Amino acid sequence: MIYLDNAATTAHKPEEVARAVYEAIASGHLGNPARGAHDYALAAFRVIYRCREAAAELLGVDDPLRIALTANATDGLNRVLKGLLGSGDHVISTVTEHNSVLRPLYQLEAQGMELDLVGIDARAHLVYDDFERYLRKNTKAVVATAASNVTGNPTDLPRLARFCRTHGLLFIVDASQAAGVFDLNMKQLGIDVLVATGHKSLYGPQGTGLVAVGRDLAFRPVFSGGSGAHSFDREHPVTLPDVLESGTLNTPGAAGLTAGIEYLRTTGLADIRARLNRLTGAFLEGVRDIPNLRLYGDPDMPGRAPVIGLNLGDLPSSEVAALLNEDYGIAVRPGAHCAPRLHEALGTREQGIVRFSFSPFNTIEEIHEAVAALKDLSTMTGGTT
Numbered sequence: 001m002i003y004l005d006n007a008a009t010t011a012h013k014p015e016e017v018a019r020a021v022y023e024a025i026a027s028g029h030l031g032n033p034a035r036g037a038h039d040y041a042l043a044a045f046r047v048i049y050r051c052r053e054a055a056a057e058l059l060g061v062d063d064p065l066r067i068a069l070t071a072n073a074t075d076g077l078n079r080v081l082k083g084l085l086g087s088g089d090h091v092i093s094t095v096t097e098h099n100s101v102l103r104p105l106y107q108l109e110a111q112g113m114e115l116d117l118v119g120i121d122a123r124a125h126l127v128y129d130d131f132e133r134y135l136r137k138n139t140k141a142v143v144a145t146a147a148s149n150v151t152g153n154p155t156d157l158p159r160l161a162r163f164c165r166t167h168g169l170l171f172i173v174d175a176s177q178a179a180g181v182f183d184l185n186m187k188q189l190g191i192d193v194l195v196a197t198g199h200k201s202l203y204g205p206q207g208t209g210l211v212a213v214g215r216d217l218a219f220r221p222v223f224s225g226g227s228g229a230h231s232f233d234r235e236h237p238v239t240l241p242d243v244l245e246s247g248t249l250n251t252p253g254a255a256g257l258t259a260g261i262e263y264l265r266t267t268g269l270a271d272i273r274a275r276l277n278r279l280t281g282a283f284l285e286g287v288r289d290i291p292n293l294r295l296y297g298d299p300d301m302p303g304r305a306p307v308i309g310l311n312l313g314d315l316p317s318s319e320v321a322a323l324l325n326e327d328y329g330i331a332v333r334p335g336a337h338c339a340p341r342l343h344e345a346l347g348t349r350e351q352g353i354v355r356f357s358f359s360p361f362n363t364i365e366e367i368h369e370a371v372a373a374l375k376d377l378s379t380m381t382g383g384t385t
């Protein structure tokens with residue numbers, strides 16, 4: 001099987017990740033990270049803290065306690081959006097967002113928050129002038145993905161950060177497709193809150209994610225419960241990271257996520273990006289002239305994520321993905337990718353999009369096989385190569 005669905009999750013992890021998860025459990029030495037002060041509890045606490053440190057270093061955050069560990073990006077985004085925004089606030093987001101941003105925002109909208117979504121142009125670039133156009137007196141935040149999980153188009157984060165700074169807005173970024181792919185120094189980029197999932201390009205296990213907080217912000221706890229401290233208070237703690245965490249953390253997952261981030265550090269982000277660019281470039285080069293193949297987004301955009309969305313003629317994306325799986329042993333994802341507003345904007349609500357997404361563990365040979373398979377399949381649409 002050639003696995004080209006890395007935007008869904010990286011199936012191939014660095015070996016150290018598997019080893020770290022195994023050892024966290026097999027050692028028999030990890031207690032509950034925030035419950036008690038015996039050696040086993042402290043050992044687990046250190047595993048958690050090490051993960052916060054690794055993430056803080058990756059994202060340019062000074063204090064590891066500004067990193068909260070979550071179950072995934074969806075968990076983190078719910079805690080952040082519902083913990084910072086509410087009735088009377090106005091928020092500007094974009095049509096390129098994943099449902100893990102859109103649905104919490106819709107929930108907040110139903111409770112009295114106001115929402116505008118910036119649209120896209122023909123190459124799926126955000127219409128940046130519309131951020132200014134949508135600005136209101138009560139605008140509180142901009143919420144944007146760092147890169148589309150359907151087209152791979154990156155968002156101009158410095159531009160949005162400038163806009164937020166000029167107008168005193170919070171800048172909240174969903175970095176699920178970008179963490180571990182782009183250099184995301186929050187301080188340099190001017191990001192206030194960044195949410196990422198652990199199991200994609202950070203190479204952690206599923207069930208991991210994080211929120212990084214760049215400056216002092218007053219979060220309301222969305223979930224409350226055990227935090228291991230202040231047990232007689234009726235309220236969940238409002239200090240970081242506890243306000244964004246509740247219940248026992250995923251210590252083996254954190255051990256694996258640390259190993260994933262360590263892999264990025266030791267390999268070097270620049271090296272990983274170069275590998276990803278090579279794979280993405282070779283794929284684009286190969287598919288560009290395939291008859292009846294339509295690419296979405298802007299393939300020539302510099303700094304794009306290693307995600308390519310395409311269709312073959314009018315073939316349903318699900319049929320193309322099924323044929324790739326069954327006849328060629330290639331795993332890709334069809335359908336809507338949890339990004340409904342983007343599909344509406346692209347006109348692909350019915351057909352969906354076939355998404356190819358790469359990781360540094362893919363090889364050029366795999367890319368060539370995928371291109372050859374698409375050439376083959378294009379003949380079904382009447383294309384001759």
Ligand SMILES: Cc1ncc(COP(=O)(O)O)c(C=O)c1O
Pocket residue numbers: 007008072073074075098100101145147148149174176177197198
């Ligand atoms: C851009 C984006 N945001 C958020 C998510 C949600 O990630 P998770 O399912 O790990 O919560 C995804 C996952 O597909 C994504 O691509």
